[in-house]
Amino acid sequence: MNIILLGPPGAGKGTQARKLVDERHMIQLSTGDMLRAARTSGTDMGHKVAAVMDRGELVTDEIVIGLIREQLETAGDHGGFIFDGFPRTLAQADALGELLAEMGQSLDHAIELQVNDDVLVQRILGRAAEMVAAGGQARADDNEDSLKTRLLAYYKQTSPLIGYYHAKGDLISVDGLASVDEVAASIAKALD
Ligand code: AMP
Numbered sequence: 001m002n003i004i005l006l007g008p009p010g011a012g013k014g015t016q017a018r019k020l021v022d023e024r025h026m027i028q029l030s031t032g033d034m035l036r037a038a039r040t041s042g043t044d045m046g047h048k049v050a051a052v053m054d055r056g057e058l059v060t061d062e063i064v065i066g067l068i069r070e071q072l073e074t075a076g077d078h079g080g081f082i083f084d085g086f087p088r089t090l091a092q093a094d095a096l097g098e099l100l101a102e103m104g105q106s107l108d109h110a111i112e113l114q115v116n117d118d119v120l121v122q123r124i125l126g127r128a129a130e131m132v133a134a135g136g137q138a139r140a141d142d143n144e145d146s147l148k149t150r151l152l153a154y155y156k157q158t159s160p161l162i163g164y165y166h167a168k169g170d171l172i173s174v175d176g177l178a179s180v181d182e183v184a185a186s187i188a189k190a191l192d
Pocket of ligand 1: 084092150
């Protein structure tokens with residue numbers, strides 16, 4: 001079972017992906033997490049993407065497709081892949097289809113978490129405040145300016161994927177405004 005979690009920043013993709021990992025032994029492939037890891041490890045690629053990420057823009061298709069290819073090639077035994085924050089462009093969606101086909105696999109569902117923008121802004125700024133309160137550091141891109149750019153990038157570049165997966169017959173939309181457990185239950189119902 002290979003699935004994509006689709007939705008704007010703050011929709012709850014990461015939270016739901018982590019639940020699926022715990023409950024179904026799936027592997028979460030979050031390009032955002034991979035890029036943040038590259039930044040902290042100080043690789044060339046990390047330096048290259050840092051400013052782009054902080055502004056809230058998308059890094060190049062070539063970089064994220066390369067990261068995903070690497071992870072797909074090295075994954076061990078598991079209950080399927082959860083693509084979280086990938087694909088974000090039509091070129092990435094095509095590349096994902098090709099990578100899976102090369103492995104003799106395919107995508108089962110693209111699950112869209114539907115939310116509205118007011119909730120996103122509150123959630124993301126709340127997430128930043130919580131991380132600081134817990135003695136940590138907020139994500140560099142969890143601020144209002146970057147958030148606006150991230151939302152715009154979502155509507156311009158990523159939301160066309162909803163039509164793309166709908167046309168392929170793979171799209172399932174769930175209400176992302178419900179509680180974490182309710183959203184998880186809707187996803188489980190879709191998968192079983
Ligand atoms: P996320 O953690 O998914 O919100 O991603 C954080 C940031 O990483 C995004 O705002 C982008 O700058 C970058 N990023 C993550 N995934 C992708 C992707 N699939 N394509 C392009 N940029 C990405």
